Amino acid sequence: MAFLGAAVRWPDALGLNAEEILAKWQPHLPSPLSELSPDLLFSILVSFTVIVLLTFIITALQARHPRAIAEHATAEKGSTNRKRRLKAxxxxxxxxxxxxxxxxxxxxxxxxxxxxxxxxxxxxxxxxxxxxxxxxxxxxxxxxxxxxxxxxxxxxxxxxxxxxxxxxxxxxxxxxxxxxxxxxxxxxxxxxxxxxxxxxxxxxxxxxxxxxxxxxxxxxxxxxxxxxxxxxxxxxxxxxxxxxxxxxxxxxxxxxxxxxxxxxxxxxxxxxxxxxxxxxxMGFGARRTTKVGGMSEVTGGSSNNSLLSSIFGIFGFKSNRQGDGSAADAGQHEEEDEExxxxxxxxxxxxxxxxxxxxxxxxxxxxxxxxxxxxxxxxxxxxxxxxxxxxxxxxxxxxxxxxxxxxxxxxxx
Known part of the structure; x- marks a missing residue:
């Protein structure tokens, strides 16, 4: 006989009541936000948090990998306004x-x-x-x-x-x-x-x-x-x-x-x-896709783990996932994905x-x-x-x- 129980929401499991929290702080908000319903206000706060988090992650990834946004081929050459010539x-x-x-x-x-x-x-x-x-x-x-x-x-x-x-x-x-x-x-x-x-x-x-x-x-x-x-x-x-x-x-x-x-x-x-x-x-600037001797690695198989490792690295965590043909440590094979x-x-x-x-x-x-x-x-x-x-x-x-x-x-x- 199956034992069934009522569904439990994650706020209830954590002992949180979003409506009570919003009702407590909503009167202190500016007039446009104080007039919104608690559910709509909660959705806006969650969306804003997600957008800020994604913006931070994208900015951090671009800072860690500047080659992705500044290709060598499109760089302006011979720009004299940023160079200092040696004088006599x-x-x-x-x-x-x-x-x-x-x-x-x-x-x-x-x-x-x-x-x-x-x-x-x-x-x-x-x-x-x-x-x-x-x-x-x-x-x-x-x-x-x-x-x-x-x-x-x-x-x-x-x-x-x-x-x-x-x-x-x-x-x-x-x-x-x-x-x-x-x-x-x-x-x-x-x-x-x-x-x-x-x-x-x-x-x-x-x-x-x-x-x-x-x-x-x-x-x-x-x-x-x-x-x-x-x-x-x-x-x-x-x-x-x-x-x-x-x-x-x-x-x-x-x-x-x-x-x-x-x-x-x-x-x-x-x-x-x-x-x-x-x-x-060298491969004339092309990205290396395989490594000689890496019998357990598959071309393109570690792209998802590389992205997760980069995201975890921003917050100081390391990814040690194994078993799906990817590297045990992303740092050990970082050179394979570098240009x-x-x-x-x-x-x-x-x-x-x-x-x-x-x-x-x-x-x-x-x-x-x-x-x-x-x-x-x-x-x-x-x-x-x-x-x-x-x-x-x-x-x-x-x-x-x-x-x-x-x-x-x-x-x-």
Whole structure:
């Protein structure tokens, strides 16, 4: 025999009487509300509470995920009213970055002390305020810089050890006005010549480091309003490359400038090809839908739990639901739903994605150091140059002509 009982309303179960509460407070309300019936007034209060709660949740979600409401493709580029240009009297912060063994510390010593002593791989950063003077022109033509032009530059040398480079560069990348990324010219020219894949620890390691810096720079400048830093790709140790053995880095003659430009294009192309391979593995800004090794995860199966986890996270709660193919903890797989940050101009990106080619060559064709995102890199392109400090080592002061091109670049910023 079934036992049936009278239906119990939730206000009765809680010991609340909405009519008594409203009758007590309604006389104190303004005239339009005091004349309403208790049931209608109660409905208005409930509706108002729901609307306020939904508004708060939507606003909080948008604040936690700004990419959903501010797409990179629709951002205005080149808006000069929100950017501060460096003046000639300012002191730009110049960051020397790159893998170990490419001559960053020797380059730092040549600029800071006018000498190139024997050095060992750095384990911590070094900084120096240097007075940078424009090189004297060595050609009969008028140089674009006069010999009296000079500027103070705060130069910071960062170690390239894999275990500490990311932490140290992350401390300076947001404040940097110029990022000078150093690569071995010999390895870059060998890779550009198509003589095979560069061995591990040379061009591949350098491009991996450059790729990580560009990604980190893109993330740090997502909502930045200041002018982006200038990116300089400096191919160092050029005196050790057989391709540059008879090329003068300080001469401004037309023939020498043409030879340097040809070799510089060759080295830059090698870097662009390697960057294109890494961007091909990124998915060109598309959202990742699956994860290799995640056998229990189904594409799109955790969308509801992700929304609930975001809502619970606003109030400080965590969702630990399991068993339906979703992640045990939304925070462990947050990267799967995040948009991959890209640093190449989106117009070029769309043309590359529409290309019928499916192989790695076609995917890397859109990677160009002259078509970077102008919100990430100043001018939307990287400046490339050769550099050499020579083979002499010692604390004796001497003129290093192999850095004339770098000096000209730093004086332009």
């Amino acid at each position: 009297s300012d002191t730009p912060l110049t960051l020397l970055a790159g893998p170990s063994g490419v001559g960053k510390t020797s380059l730092f010593s040549a600029l800071a002390f006018n000498s190139v002593p024997s050095v060992h791989p750095s384990q911590r950063e070094s900084e120096s305020l240097i007075n940078l003077a424009a090189p004297v022109s060595t050609s009969n033509e008028k140089d674009q810089f006069s010999s009296q032009q000079q500027r103070n530059v705060l130069l910071i040398d960062t170690p390239g050890h894999p275990r500490i480079k990311d932490r140290i560069i992350g401390d300076y990348i947001k404040q940097s006005d110029v990022i000078v990324f150093c690569l071995d010219a010999k390895e870059a020219l060998r890779g550009g010549a198509g003589l095979g894949v560069a061995k591990e620890g040379s061009l591949i390691e350098a491009v991996d480091h450059l790729h990580q810096i560009l990604i980190q720079l893109a993330k740090s400048r997502r909502n930045a309003k200041s002018v982006p830093p200038t990116l300089v790709l400096l191919f160092t140790r050029s005196d050790l490359s057989p391709h540059l053995a008879n090329v003068s880095l300080s001469s401004m003659s037309a023939d020498e400038s043409k030879r340097r430009a040809i070799l510089l294009t060759r080295a830059r192309t090698a870097v662009e090809v390697e960057l294109g391979r890494r961007r091909a593995g 991959v940050i890209d640093y190449v101009d989106w117009d070029v990106l769309e043309r590359t994605m529409s290309s019928p080619s499916k192989n790695g060559i076609g995917l890397s064709a859109g990677t160009s150091l002259e078509r970077l995102d102008s919100d990430i890199v100043e001018g939307g392109k990287a400046i490339c140059a050769f550099a050499s400090v020579g083979k002499e080592r010692g604390w004796d002061e001497r003129s290093v002509d192999g850095l004339d091109e770098l000096r000209r670049v730093l004086l332009k910023v």
